[in-house]
Each structure stands twice: as C-alpha cells, then as structure tokens.
Amino acid sequence: MSLPLSRIDYAAVGVTSRGTTRVFSAKEHKQTQKFAVADHDGILHVYGVKKGELQVSFKSLPGPRINKLVLGGTGHDKIYIAQGNTVKGYTKKGKLFLEFDTNLIDPISALYVLGPDLAACARDLYHRYHDCKDADSYLAGETLYDVVLLPTDGSFIFAILACGDCAIRVLHGTKTPAVLRLPSVPTVLSLYREGDVESKERVLVGTIDGKVEITSLDTYELQDGLDILIGRQDGTVEIYTFPEEDMLPSLRYRYVVPKKLFSQNASESISSVVGGIIGAAGYPEVLVTTYSGRIFGLTTKPPGLLEADQNDGLIKLKVEIEQLQEKLKEEKETASFSVDPLAPLILSVNHRMTLNREDVSYSLFIELDTPIDNILIQSDTPIVLLDVESNSAVVSLSTCNPREGNFVLATYRCQINTNHLEMRLRTIEGQPGTLQIYVTSQVQPKCCRKLSIPIPALSLHVRQHEVENPETRTEGPFNALRLIGSFTIAEIHAWLSFALPDVPERPLLEEGEAILSYVSSFIGSVLKCRYKKGSAVFLGENIxxxxxxxxxxxxxxxxxxxxxxxxxxVSDGSISRVLELVFPQLNAVDDLITKVKILNALEEWELKENPKENLCTEYQELLQKESEIKSQMEKDSELLERLHAVITDLYVDWERAKRSRRISSKDAVEKLGAALKSRELAQVLQVFVDANNTVPAPSSCKD
Incomplete structure (x- = not known):
C-alpha cells in the first residue's frame, strides 16, 4: 500500500442509509466542492468549505426517514431524495422544486435519475417514470438492492438492476431482461466515472460475498491514474488501482488484478464513499459517511500542511465551544424540560445474517448508532456459536431446557465504545427455527430492541429461475418428490421459506409455474423446485x-x-453421486490431519532444528508449509466430523426412503465405521447396497 492519506473530521448527522452522500461538481478545476448528506431524521444537509472552515449551505426541517439521495439535472446540480414512497427534489440552495408521489406500496429502497427519467425500486418492484408519468415497470420477484439508468443512442433507456438472486438484470423497455449470473448477491451499483464524466458502458458492482459485504463504490483520481473507492460493512475503507496498461477499452472482457493502495477501518459500517475535492483546493480526497452519521475525509494533503491549518482553526473552535456552552447554560436555566417516562425509546439497529460458503456458517452482524451494551441471543433450535477473531465481547452461556423450546441462550457483553459486533453460528441441517436477538445500548440502557431472524432448515445458495424442465430429469441421479393437493402457489411458496434460505417474497411465475434452483453450500449437491397451484415437483441429488x-x-x-x-x-445413482461429492473433501481433510500429526510429532521429538540432516525431503517440505497447514486446520477443526455426519445422515435417510425403516444415527455410525475408516468409496457404497439389508422397496416413500 502506497497512498498516504490523512483523516479530517467534518461533521456528524443522524443515522444514514447507504448511498445518501453525494458530491457536487466544481465550478472550476481543482476547486473545493460542496456535498449533500441525508439522514434518518429526514434532514437534508448541504455543506461546503470556505476559507478552511466547513459551513452549512442548507439544512431542511426534520421529516420522514430518507433512504436514498441521488443527483440529477444538467451538471448534476439537483438533489433528489426518497422518503417513504415520495421523491422530493431540491436545488443546491435548498429550494424545493419537486414533490412526487410514486404510488408505490413499499418504501423506495433504490433511486436513480437520468434527465427526465426517474427509476425507483421498492422491495421487488422496479418502476420508471418519464416526466413523472408512468413509463415502464418490472416485477422481479427478488429483492432489488440498487438501480442505475444508462442512455442509448435512441429514445430507449437501459435499466441495470442488482437482484437478490445473485444476478444483474438489464431491462430494455418491455423486453425480457438479460440476466448476468454472479457468485454472490449484488448490493451496490456505481457508474464508472472519470472526473464528472460518467461512463455509458461500465458499471461497478459490489457484492455481499466480497470477503466482507461492500456497501459503497466510486471511482476517482486521487493521484496518478483512476482509483476505485470501496466502503465495507465492517467499517473498512479501501482504495484500489489498476495497472495503467490494463486500462483499455477491452477491460470488460479481461480479468485484471487490482492493486491495493490504502486501507483504514472506521469502526462502524460505511454508508457512502465518494471522491472529490472537499477540504482544500487542489487536494483530492475520499469523503466518507458512516452508519451513525459521522462524516470525514481522507485527504491527499500532506500532514504538515494539514496540522498547520488545524492549529489556525483551533483558537476559533475553542471560542465557538465556549459560546455554545454559555448558550446551553442559559437555556437550561430558562427552559422547563418535561419528559414522558412512558414514551418508548427506539434504537436504530442495522443488522444482517449471511451464509458463509467456505465453512457453511452464518455471520450475524449487529450495529447501533450508539455504543452497544449487551446482545442477548435466544434460539428455539440447536445452533453452535463460533469464535470470531475480531469479536472482543465477553460471552456468557446460560443453562437451557430444550423441552421448553429453548436450545441456546447467550449474552455478549461489549467493550466500551463498541458500535458493531460480528457473531458466527452454525445450524443443524433439517432443524429450522427462529433466532431472537435483544440489543441494549450503553447510552440508553433502559431501551431494548428485539429482532427476529428465521433460521432455514437447509444451508443452500446460488438459486436461479432459469433451470431446465424437471420433468425431463426424473431419471439418473435425482430423487423426485411430488406433491399433489388443494394448496395454492402462494401457500407452498410460503412453506418453502421455512426450509430454504432467501426465498423471494413473491413467486416469479413462468407460464403459471414458479421455478427455483439451489446448490448445497457444503457438498455441492443440487436441488430443483417447480411448483404451481395444486402440484409441485422437487428434484434433489441428496436424499x-x-x-x-x-x-x-x-x-x-x-x-x-x-x-x-x-x-x-428414489434414485439408486444418487447415493454414489453424493459420495463422489463428499469423498474429495473427506480425503483432503484426512490428509491435512495426518500432516498436522506429523508436524506435532516432529516438534515433540525435537527434529525441527536441523531438518536437512534429520528428515527426508517429504518432511522438510511439510516444515516449510507448517504455518499454512496449521492455519487451514484452524479454520474448521471439526470438518472431518461434519463430513462423517453428512454420510451418516445420508444412510439414515436412505434406509427411511428406500426401505421404509427407521434406524438411529448410532446404528448408522456402527455400520459405516469400518468403511469410513478405510477411506475407500467402494466400501462405503457397499454398505448402502448390502444385500443383507435389502427388504422389498416401496413404490413411494410415504411414512
């Protein structure tokens, strides 16, 4: 990392949503730029720096929560904000010129303005308006996280949608959208820009599974060459650049590895990162807004010059503080404050639970705009709480009675000034439930916020609508489950939400049918679902x-x-298919355990001091990779047991489905023990097809 930046704290507003900070274009090159910020108090702020001091150019009255802020108009000098289902437009000086009711049922979560066209997304519905009149709409059936509009040579507009089913959809009028599949859910869209010129072809995409969720994106030239600015949910601000020779028109068709120039953590999630010249003319910087409303800049201005400017303003700041203290004292003496003790206090909580595919665990992220005091977790289904390296909270576990529907009760006591906390947990396949979370604040200890988060029965991911017809795949490795009854499509869609993660709020119908496809995050087996009124078909490789x-x-x-x-x-071939998926992982973790045992033995025998003299080439190579091997082992020390559990459950469910008999997990472990120890796929498969266990197979698995 080679980009020296210094932090300047500018102001603090209320709690902010993602994408609610924007920088206006400068009238002259390299001159300071004004910026707009909107918060959950419904206040729109416009700031500018004059003579080295931050000044408020405009501040609106409080109102409904502002979820989104974008710039539009010629020169991007008009401000558009989304409050509920209403869009308001302001000039840079604070004059209200537009108040438009979109008639959307849900609050607007994504907004974009391009000339006379305004795009708004609410939950899973996209709507575009031209001169405030209906132009086109699209029901995605998936949560829509962001939207941008791109102009064309003609009169058409391209709409780019970030969808919750790991896809980017490109709309062109009323035509069927083009779909680009991604490995993770896209949460942020940002046009590639150079200065004030925005690209008509390139769009930056930030996803949930980018190690840590990306919450904001921008491009800006801080030094030599264009840089990519990234804000993350864990509070990290990062700056990347591409090698100059790779910045070619064919970039979209090439894989380019960016270089990290800068990284800093703000100790709370980032709402917005925008490039501009804010504090001092001629010095580019990154303007950052956090969840709690802190606004600061990361400037290229040298630290020496920065300290001199800060010292000059220190005397003025002290005088202003003294004046404010005197004014506050006078108001306390003259005013009578009456506080209703029964008035409820509501904590503003930012939270998300996402599935980690690497180790099939869930990351639970909790954040307040004030320091967290305690977080209480209660689960009505068995879960395992895992350690998180960055988590400094003190965890206390309480005794629970599963017979009363209480399997886990844990309290996280946070350190002073902890605004966000990450927790990890692992569920048990086939046991859905609800996670109840209670959050208290150090500032408002008597105020508690309750969250209810559903725990799905299956740890699956990567769903998509475009799958082949399940009726043509009843043969081969797929087990087929067919349901016929008097249910509606809405009913069975709601039932699926208890079993499958991230089920869309509404089923997306194709010729009267809904289609979903999932992949197991642990072993990679496939599940395909097709359902309509009165009938449903589910095809799964794993019984x-x-x-x-x-x-x-x-x-x-x-x-x-x-x-x-x-x-x-039941398909006989499905067993070998699942075992073929599991065994490479099983052999890899067995080999890893063996290597760790060898390394521990070498350490115990004190043979590591002169490896070239005492050890063979194989053991010398192990010593060279010791840290890497032990690091891999620490990532999931229970992986072998979990893989064995998959095969054990497979055998139990196979006996239940194929032979209509129930056996315990203990009996299954005894039957599979010798075969698993041999690490031979054929021996394990033989246990499943052993003739001694065969009984007449039923025509269906109703039991």
Missing part, C-alpha cells in the same frame, strides 16, 4: 435434502388441514 423438504412441507400442510398426496421416487 437427505429431499426428506427434510418433504417433512417440512407435509408438516405445514397438516397444520392447515390441507390433504397432500406425497410421492417420493
């Missing part, structure tokens, strides 16, 4: 997945007294 899904769907139907005819066709 355990099919059995779990069947149990949950039949349970929900029973609760609502809906009769179901259930048919389960």
């Amino acid at each position: 355990s997945t099919v059995i779990i899904l069947r149990d949950i769907l039949t349970r929900e139907a029973t609760k609502r007294k809906i009769k179901l005819d259930v048919f389960c066709d």
Whole structure:
C-alpha cells in the first residue's frame, strides 16, 4: 500500500442509509466542492468549505426517514431524495422544486435519475417514470438492492438492476431482461466515472460475498491514474488501482488484478464513499459517511500542511465551544424540560445474517448508532456459536431446557465504545427455527430492541429461475418428490421459506409455474423446485435434502388441514453421486490431519532444528508449509466430523426412503465405521447396497 492519506473530521448527522452522500461538481478545476448528506431524521444537509472552515449551505426541517439521495439535472446540480414512497427534489440552495408521489406500496429502497427519467425500486418492484408519468415497470420477484439508468443512442433507456438472486438484470423497455449470473448477491451499483464524466458502458458492482459485504463504490483520481473507492460493512475503507496498461477499452472482457493502495477501518459500517475535492483546493480526497452519521475525509494533503491549518482553526473552535456552552447554560436555566417516562425509546439497529460458503456458517452482524451494551441471543433450535477473531465481547452461556423450546441462550457483553459486533453460528441441517436477538445500548440502557431472524432448515445458495424442465430429469441421479393437493402457489411458496434460505417474497411465475434452483453450500449437491397451484415437483441429488423438504412441507400442510398426496421416487445413482461429492473433501481433510500429526510429532521429538540432516525431503517440505497447514486446520477443526455426519445422515435417510425403516444415527455410525475408516468409496457404497439389508422397496416413500 502506497497512498498516504490523512483523516479530517467534518461533521456528524443522524443515522444514514447507504448511498445518501453525494458530491457536487466544481465550478472550476481543482476547486473545493460542496456535498449533500441525508439522514434518518429526514434532514437534508448541504455543506461546503470556505476559507478552511466547513459551513452549512442548507439544512431542511426534520421529516420522514430518507433512504436514498441521488443527483440529477444538467451538471448534476439537483438533489433528489426518497422518503417513504415520495421523491422530493431540491436545488443546491435548498429550494424545493419537486414533490412526487410514486404510488408505490413499499418504501423506495433504490433511486436513480437520468434527465427526465426517474427509476425507483421498492422491495421487488422496479418502476420508471418519464416526466413523472408512468413509463415502464418490472416485477422481479427478488429483492432489488440498487438501480442505475444508462442512455442509448435512441429514445430507449437501459435499466441495470442488482437482484437478490445473485444476478444483474438489464431491462430494455418491455423486453425480457438479460440476466448476468454472479457468485454472490449484488448490493451496490456505481457508474464508472472519470472526473464528472460518467461512463455509458461500465458499471461497478459490489457484492455481499466480497470477503466482507461492500456497501459503497466510486471511482476517482486521487493521484496518478483512476482509483476505485470501496466502503465495507465492517467499517473498512479501501482504495484500489489498476495497472495503467490494463486500462483499455477491452477491460470488460479481461480479468485484471487490482492493486491495493490504502486501507483504514472506521469502526462502524460505511454508508457512502465518494471522491472529490472537499477540504482544500487542489487536494483530492475520499469523503466518507458512516452508519451513525459521522462524516470525514481522507485527504491527499500532506500532514504538515494539514496540522498547520488545524492549529489556525483551533483558537476559533475553542471560542465557538465556549459560546455554545454559555448558550446551553442559559437555556437550561430558562427552559422547563418535561419528559414522558412512558414514551418508548427506539434504537436504530442495522443488522444482517449471511451464509458463509467456505465453512457453511452464518455471520450475524449487529450495529447501533450508539455504543452497544449487551446482545442477548435466544434460539428455539440447536445452533453452535463460533469464535470470531475480531469479536472482543465477553460471552456468557446460560443453562437451557430444550423441552421448553429453548436450545441456546447467550449474552455478549461489549467493550466500551463498541458500535458493531460480528457473531458466527452454525445450524443443524433439517432443524429450522427462529433466532431472537435483544440489543441494549450503553447510552440508553433502559431501551431494548428485539429482532427476529428465521433460521432455514437447509444451508443452500446460488438459486436461479432459469433451470431446465424437471420433468425431463426424473431419471439418473435425482430423487423426485411430488406433491399433489388443494394448496395454492402462494401457500407452498410460503412453506418453502421455512426450509430454504432467501426465498423471494413473491413467486416469479413462468407460464403459471414458479421455478427455483439451489446448490448445497457444503457438498455441492443440487436441488430443483417447480411448483404451481395444486402440484409441485422437487428434484434433489441428496436424499437427505429431499426428506427434510418433504417433512417440512407435509408438516405445514397438516397444520392447515390441507390433504397432500406425497410421492417420493428414489434414485439408486444418487447415493454414489453424493459420495463422489463428499469423498474429495473427506480425503483432503484426512490428509491435512495426518500432516498436522506429523508436524506435532516432529516438534515433540525435537527434529525441527536441523531438518536437512534429520528428515527426508517429504518432511522438510511439510516444515516449510507448517504455518499454512496449521492455519487451514484452524479454520474448521471439526470438518472431518461434519463430513462423517453428512454420510451418516445420508444412510439414515436412505434406509427411511428406500426401505421404509427407521434406524438411529448410532446404528448408522456402527455400520459405516469400518468403511469410513478405510477411506475407500467402494466400501462405503457397499454398505448402502448390502444385500443383507435389502427388504422389498416401496413404490413411494410415504411414512
């Protein structure tokens, strides 16, 4: 990293949403620029620096929470904000020129303005307005996180949508959207820009699974060459640049590795990062806004000059503080404050739970705009709480009674001035439930915020709508679950949310049917779902997945007294398919454990001092990779047991589905023990097809 930046604290506003800070274009090259910030108090602020001091150019009255702020108009000098389902437009001087009710049912979560066109997204609905009149719309059936508009040579507009099903959709009028599949959910879209010129072809995309979720993106030239500015949920601000020779028109078709120039953590999630010249003419900087509303700059101005400017303003600042203290004292003496003790206090909590594919655990992120005091976690299903290296909170576990539906009760006591906390947990396949979270603040200890987060039964990811017809894949390695009954498509869609993660709020129908496809985050087996009114078909490579899904769907139907005819066709080839997926991982972790044992033995025998004299070439190579090997082992020390558990559950569910008999996990472990110890796929497969265990196979697996 080779970009020296110094921090300047500018101001503090209320809690902010993502993408609510924008920088105006400068009238002259390298002159300071004004910027606008909007917060959850409904206040729009416009700031500018004059003579080295930050001044408020405009400040609106409080109102409904502002979820989004964008710039539009000629020269991007008009401010557009989204409050609920209403869009308001202000000039840079604070004059209200537009108040437009979009008639959307849900609050606007994404907003973009291009000339006379305004795009607004609310939950899973995209709508575009031309001169405040309906132009076109699109029901995605997925959560829409962001939107940008791109002009064309004609009268059409391209709309780029960041969708919750790991996809970017490109809309062109009323035509069927083009779909670009991504490995993770896109959360942020930003046009590639050079100075004030925005590209008509390149769009930057930030995703949830970019190691840490990306919350803001921008491009700006801080020194030589264009840089990419990144804000993350964990509070990190990063700056990357590309090698100059790679910045070619064909960049979109090439894989280019960027170089990290700068990284700094702000101790709370980042709402916005924008490039501009803010504090001093001629010195580019990164303007940063955090979740709690802190606004600061990371400037290229040398530290020596910066300190001189700060010393000059220190005397003025002290005088202003003294004046404010005197004014506050006078108001306390003359004013009578009346506080309603029964008035509820509401904490503003930012939270998200995401699935980590590497170790199939969930990351739970909790953030307040004030320091966190305690976080209490209660689960009505078995979960395992995992250690997080960056988590400094003190964890206390309480005794629970599972018979009362209480499996986990834990308290995280946070250190002073901790605004955000990350926790990790692992669930048990087939056991859905609800995670109840209670958060208290150090500033408002009597105020508590409750969150309810559903825990799905299956740890799956990467779903998509465009899958082949399941009816053509009933043969081969897929086990087929078929349901027939008097249910509606909305009903079964709601039932699926208990079993599958991130099920869209509304089913996206294609010729009257909804289609979903999932991949197991742990072993990679596939589950395909197709359902409509009165019938549903589910195809799964893993029989355990099919059995779990069947149990949950039949349970929900029973609760609502809906009769179901259930048919389960078991494919013999599915067993070998799943074992082929598991065994490479099983052999890899076995080899890793063996290497760790060898390294520990070498250390115990004190043979590491002169490896060239005492050890063979193989052991010398192990010593050279010792830190890497032990680091891999520490990532998931229980991986071998979890892989064995997958095979054990597979055997239990196979016996249940194929032979209509129930066996315990203990019995399954005994039958599989010798075969698993041999690490031979053929021996394990033989346990499943052993003729001694064969009984007449049923035509369906109704039990």
